[in-house]
Amino acid sequence: MGFQPWPTSVSTKSITMDYYVQAKQMVSLSDLPFNGLLKFSVLDSTLAKYVAYRFFLTIGNLQVAQIYSQEILADVERFRAIIETLPNYRPGISPSEKR
Numbered sequence: 249m250g251f252q253p254w255p256t257s258v259s260t261k262s263i264t265m266d267y268y269v270q271a272k273q274m275v276s277l278s279d280l281p282f283n284g285l286l287k288f289s290v291l292d293s294t295l296a297k298y299v300a301y302r303f304f305l306t307i308g309n310l311q312v313a314q315i316y317s318q319e320i321l322a323d324v325e326r327f328r329a330i331i332e333t334l335p336n337y338r339p340g341i342s343p344s345e346k347r
Contacts, residue, residue: 280292281295287330288327288330290326291323291326291327291330293323294320294323294324294327297316297319297320297323298316298320300316301313301316301317301320304316
């Protein structure tokens with residue numbers, strides 16, 4: 249990473265650096281969702297709930313699918329709450345505008 253032009257000691261501007269992270273593939277039983285980040289471990293079961301939700305939709309059991317849907321939506325809200333506690337590295341962006 250480099251800067252052009254070179255900042256001076258009186259520079260007051262900020263920089264913006266976007267970065268992207270891809271989750272690794274889960275191929276063995278020891279692999280953990282969310283790249284093993286402990287703060288997200290409470291959401292590990294969300295993936296299984298989503299699979300169950302899709303299964304019950306497929307076999308036409310909409311009542312049970314609806315229960316799983318509600319649990320997944322609650323987990324998504326928990327995920328958002330966790331994200332909101334993390335530092336905002338884009339201070340000009342309000343939390344509702346985060347990607």
